[in-house]
Amino acid sequence: MREWTGVFRRGLSLENPLTMLMIGLCPTxxxxxxxxxxxxxxxxxIFVLTMSVVLVSSLRLYVPEQVRIPVFIVIVASFVTIVDLSMKAFLPDVYIFLGVWIPLIVTNCIILGRAEAFAYHNKVSLSAADGLGMGAGFSIVIVTLGLIRELFGSGEIVFLGARLLSFPEWYRAPNVLLLFPxxxxxxxxxVAAAKWYNLRTGTRMVQTSAHCTIEEGGR
Amino acid sequence: MARVPSTPARMVGTVFVTCLVAASALAATYMLTRDRIAEQEAAAERLALQSVLSGADAFTLAEELLPAAAEAAGDVPVTAVYRATTATGEGAGWGVRLSPRGYAGPVQVVVGLDRDGLVSGVSIITHNETPGLGTKILTEPGWMDQFTGWDGADIAASARGFDNIAGATKSAVAIRNGVTAAGAVYAEVLAGQTEGVQAP
Structure with missing residues (x-):
């Protein structure tokens, strides 16, 4: 259990895919x-990552090394298509906003990266912890970024049609926040805040930890 | 436990089985969501039609007119022609859905034309234009309104007064091409129709 929480928490801070590993930035x-x-x-x-790594991990002993990447891609692409269709059916407005970024989750480095680096070498429960942790780490960063950009960039926060927060009239929102710069x-x-936090808590990122840390089974 | 040895047969088998299972899972998801997606698309389309033809209450697909309309529109693909009717079954105009080529792929627009062939509104359904630049066609205040009142019977004359947007040249021209093509469709096909009579 300690191992499980350890793996989960690494995805949140020490090996956060966005602020520490710097992968999957494009959709972010x-x-x-x-x-x-x-x-x-x-x-x-979170859904695609967790489901994919659990499946990859449970199949890891039956998938020959030479064909692992095609198998991973098929698995990831299937879950992405499931998300794509469900979102189109039940959240059409969100689907239109996310547009091409939903199908592009297939090529998101976080997912293939975790399948290859972690799930293919570790048991199912730990892979699930890794998937959930990485997914949660990704979500926390992207939602925080969204909060800052939407609040200061457009002066209000609208969630599923409901206005949660808004600045008074006199606030002139700087457009630049909504653009790429x-x-x-x-x-x-x-990133700076995340690094500062990790330094403060006395943990340092181990460069090699992006690869498999807990080796188990063949090779 | 050791990983299975890699023999050619195993490799082919693994990939084959994976693809088979994945395909069935996707087929199942597709079946479950198909009706819902069709419903949502129909609703979005109705909303777009309603926004360009505010006086109409019902829209029926005029499939028999589509081949002639596609011919009249020239280079701009026409994907649907709608006959708009009021609650009493009277003809209220036409909705033409086209996909002119924008800067980054087709821009799907619905152009509404009233009974006299005047453009009553233009609505964009989907597009892939550059955020911040091409998307000015959506965000520029009042820009879209310039098309209202363009005369379908003589669209070339109306198009001379076209006002472009700096930074969104290609995207704006795409909309203009869409409206011009819709005008051509009206002049060559729709004007001669006794609209409303055939509506159910």
Whole structure:
């Protein structure tokens, strides 16, 4: 159990895919203009990532090494298509906003990266912890980025049609936050904050830990 | 436990079985969501039609007119023609859905034309234009309204007064091409129709 929580927590802080490993940035910067989009992107990634790594992990002993990548891609693509169709059916507005970024989860490095680096070498329960932790880490960062950008960039936060927060009339929202430069600037501060936090808590990122740390089974 | 040895037969078998299972899972999801998705798309389309033809209450697909309309529109693909009717079954105009080519792929628009062939509104359903630049066609205040009142019977004359947007040149021209093509469709096909009579 301690091992499980350890793996889960690594995804949140020490090996956070966005602020520490710096992978999967493309959709993050693109869809974080709205909290709503960022939130459902996070949910989609948690679902696809956890399901994919659990499946990859449970099949890991039966998938020959030479064909592992095609098998991973098929698994990931299937879950992404399931998300794609369900979102189109039940959340059409969010689907239109996220647009091409939902299908592009297939090529998101976080998912294939975790399947290859972790799930293919570790048992199912730990892989699930890794998937959930990485997914949660991704979601926390993307939603925070979305909160900052939407609140300061457009002056209000609208979630599924309901206005949660808004600035008074006199606030003139700087457009730059909603454009890409704004995304990079805000994200830069978030990376700095994450690194500072990790330094403060006395934990340092181990460069090699992006690869498998808990080796189990063949090779 | 050791991983299975890699023999050619195993490799082929693994990939084959994976694809088979994945395909069935996707087929099942597709079956479950198909009706819901069709419903949502129909609702979105109705909303777009309603916004360009506010006076109409019902829209029926005029499939028999589509081949002639596609011919009249020239280079711009026409994907649907709707006959708009009021609650009493009277003809209220036409909705033409086209997909002119924008800067980054087709821009799906619905152009509404009233009974006299005047453009009553233009609505964008989907697009892939560059955020912040091409999307000015959606965000520029009042820009879309310039098309209202363009005369379908003589669309070339109306199009001379077209006002472009700096930074969104290609996207704006795409909309103009869509409206112009819709005008051509009206002049060559729709104007001669005794609209409303055939409506159910």
């Amino acid at each position: 910067l693109a869809v974080s203009t709205k909290v709503e989009g960022a939130f459902f992107m996070g949910v989609a990634v 704004g995304a990079f600037i805000v994200f830069g501060f978030m």
